[in-house]
Amino acid sequence: MRLFLASLFLALNFQGTVFAQTAPLDIVFDLDWTTFYSVNSTDTNQIDQHTLTIEGKVYRATDHLGEVLQALSKHPEVRISFFSGGEKSRNEALLKSVKLPNGQSAFDIAYKVLSKENLQQVSADTTLKFSQRYKKSFDGLLANATPERTVLIDDQVEFAKSPWKALASLGVFNHQNQFDQRLSAQDFFPSTKDAWLREKDKALMWQALLEEAIFLSRKSEKSFSQIASELWSAKSKNTLCKNVFIF
Secondary structure, eight states: HHHHHHHHHHHHHOOOOOOOSSOOEEEOOBTTTTTTOOTTOOTTTTTTTTTTOOOOOOOOEOOHHHHHHHHTTTTEEEEEEEOOOHHHHHHHHHHHOOTTTTTTTTTHHSSSOOGGOEEOOOOOOSSSOHHHHHOOOOOTTTOOOGGGGEEEEOOGGGGGTTTSSSEEEEOOOOOOOOGGGGGTTSSSSOSSHHHHHHHHTTTHHHHHHHHHHHHHHHSSOOHHHHHHHHHHHHHHEEEEEETTEOO
């Protein structure tokens, strides 16, 4: 009996170790104002060859999105998903429009595309903001996902339902092809060229921080989500130079 119990203990311990090593790291991206902008179709400084019209509205993917998604998807433990409160048909069409350098689309490499019907309603009070009435939770939606190994990148971090963790998308401005000083005093437009560049390169910052978190989580007792959160706080305002931090 003692030998049986000892063997059972070792087997369970081994299974736990294997699970910890093979459990996925889930990176979930919001769409609106995170990976995509809504743009003014009459503004020549917002329209370019990358803009597209879907279900009557005009959008543009954030710069570098395809290359960043491809880089992150190369990590064997990483699963990339998307979660937006928009309609499923629109969300899928947006993702199919984004091409990675290898020819795949963002939709092709997505583990899950979650939409309006996947939101959890937590309040019926219509005086509250949408992000206060509805939440993004991954319970039952991402197989084997845990809050410790999952992060949501979202322009409204309050969308995440605890204990799931959201990290700021680092973008706060409208899209501009070129910095326009004339609009620098207006809401949701950058006041300086440096601020405009930070907006354009925000996806590169996601990649730098997430890849550092992936690497550190492989040898740390801290969870992936905790490490990513700490990196976001410590480094997200640093300057990027060809995807390398300048301290």
